[in-house]
Amino acid sequence: MTDTVTTTDSGPKRLTTARLRGLFRERPIIPLIGLLAILVVVSELIRPGIVSLNWAGVMVRAAVPLAILAGCQTMTMLTGGIDLSVGAVASMSGFVVATLVGGPGLATGILVALAVAAIVGLISGIGVGIFRVHPLIMTLGMSLVVLGFANVWQIRMVQTGSGVPDQFRDLGAGIFLGFVPRSLLLFVPLAILIILGLNRTGYGRLLYAIGDNPIASRLSGARSWQVLIVLYVISAVLAGVAGFLYSGLTNVASVTLADTALLPSVAAAVIGGTSIMGGRGGYGGTMVGALILTVISSILSSLGYPEAVRQILFGALIIFVAAAYTRVTEP
Amino acid sequence: MTASTNGYLLEASDVSKRYGAVVALKSASLRVRPGEAHALMGANGAGKSTLVKVLTGAVRPDEGTITVRGKERMAHSPAEARRGGLVSVYQEPALIPDLDISSNLRLTETPLEPFRDWVRQLGLGKLDLSRMARDLPLATLRIIDLARALAIRPDVLMLDEITAALPANLTESVLEVVASQRGGEGSIIFISHRMTEIASVCDRATVLREGVTVGVVDISADSADRIVELMLGEAVGEMPERTERAAVASQADEVPRLEVRSLGSSGRLRDVSFDVRAGEVVGLVALEGQGQDELFDILAGSEHASTGEVLVDGRPVSFRHPADAIRAGIVFVPADRAEALLMQRSVRENIALPFSTPISRWGPIRKRNEKPKVDKAIDTLQIDTRAQKEVRLLSGGNQQKVTIARWVAGGVQTMLCFDPTRGIDIRTKHQVYLLLRDLAEAGAAILLYTSELSEIQLTCDRAIVIFGGEVVAEIDVSDADEATLLRAAHNLRSDAPLPEEVVAAAVAAEEEADDAGEELAHQESGEDPGPAEAGDL
Incomplete structure (x- = not known):
């Protein structure tokens, strides 16, 4: 017969693998910041002396528009969706303002760009929410529609287009206090709003x-x-807002400007710990994810590696991180 | 006196498993002799499910050994366990819905002849192997799953709540088959919350409490008390005698909280009328598939009725979405916890969810307003919040409490509970009964569907019985003993015996009712095999 075994309370707190996994699960931002720190050290090792406040400012400045797009992915992915139209919408909005700023003016341009973006979002939302089209298909379709309309617009407006407004260049690429990117003035309140909104x-x-x-x-x-x-x-x-920053940062207004940011925006959210299956994640990790991707890009370009290497590395990182999350979040 | 290892077919010793901060198993042991039916018992959260998962290789234990026929063996996957002669049958049938039955059998390389034999012995009668698994009723799928397991003659067959929500006649044949397996070469591990089943088919029982094996009991006439004692670890508080039933029935002139008038829905529900008054718990009794699912879905706003109407406080209502029902004060506790819970969210988030669903409440969460209500609900239901970070880490009983707490937090007017105690332990069940009574006493109207007939007398004021989509009886609780209810559920007159043929006919009717078209044909021609034969007898 089996005897009653006396119950003992859990032993002293040790840093076991279970604990580490728990930490990873509850606060994925901590290991992510660790990874970011490692990348900063790697940057310094590759190009000694490069890491400075100015370098940090440049990194943050480049990461801000990506972080906003990744915010779109974070929020849609939390519901089990995704928004593949963010690249096209961002490009469109920057381009629309660039074409309107010379004529009707900057304020009108911004209003028109954001109104068009809102209509695109409304249609995507109706498709996903009411007609139950899979978000992947719906937003992919909308991104093509937006690109098509932007091309039509381009043909009509090519004569009057007058380039990226100074205000956008200032906001997207400007720096104050020596190294602080001006885009933070827009981004910090926005990020706080998203985080409070989610939680x-x-x-x-x-x-x-x-x-x-x-x-x-x-x-x-x-x-x-x-x-x-x-x-x-x-x-x-x-x-749309991210599109303003992209055009300001690059001083380019084109209908495909932010297209290359689409997959990194998904990647940043996934690396940041947001589950593509929905219900798990947050914006804090996403922001760190956007910074990680930006620093990796900078390391690779300073080594002179071509775009292809960046793509391979991003892809591998996403797969690795997604696998790691699955491992720690399954009981 | 510890028996030598040699005598056992399966032996698990000192198995432990923890999930983060939650200890699921501390030191569990299970020794199964060849040819015995061995019950594995324990309250919810005691670690039964985890031990089963360890045995079948679905979960890897932190410590402990498992030996089969004296040789150490650790399965790494259910398939490996299966090859090693350990087969399990769960509450949820492991059949692929989009394949027909014969393809499902081929997938597991099940020999057909023995399978057919078992199906017959288990009381299913003829079975068309070309039907898609998803088109068959749950009870039938369970039987198929069991027959499939029996057909490959496993060394150890593990049955997890196999009789939960099975109709009475199938339960009986399943138990007979289990009993007939005793004394053979193989063994059966039998998991059930139903003490009478354990007493009738099992030889011994291993009892788990808080992840520890606390005793092994030889089953005899008086072993039930001993088992319950071991499970609870303290004297089990009897269900307090209900002092007096609110005399609601006499207040006939008062407008009922919920009135259902000739409700019909294509195929399953024909003409259902009944009232539920404030302050009363009405029990709903039905065999599997008699229209109770559709009735609850309509009342909860998930489905539309094709005929009839529903009145709340005397006013007709029409629901297009569960939100409409909730606004009318009708809240729904579904049977399946997986349909009710946000498994990755915390206990508090789960309870607070309905507070945020109207657009007007999308703004900042008013913590000061919300927290006391959530706290009170957690307190009322005595939810164990040690694993409150994620609801999926809670035990089944605690999860069930969360589904009820969600509505208790907002104040209950009318609550629909669909088999809320299915597969949860006795202590939690008692808490649920008490809670339902308390809610009714505080003025709520409660409609309770239950597959456990004894619950009617424990909690309800009266019972209504549904058969073939119609209300066939309304019974006052004082007359609602299990035999009466069971007869009524088969649409038999109260004095009539319960012959096997009638049962078989009822099951046939139930099977056919599965096809809505056929069901309609029955309606039109006015022939219904179940009641017709019942009348003949």
């Missing part, structure tokens, strides 16, 4: 809920179509 509002709670379990959310009274329509509008408008 402290009923709307944020619903984003997580719908991604975690759409049936349970429905049974609890959530009308997911409302949540999703608002979500894709927010995402598209944020992408």
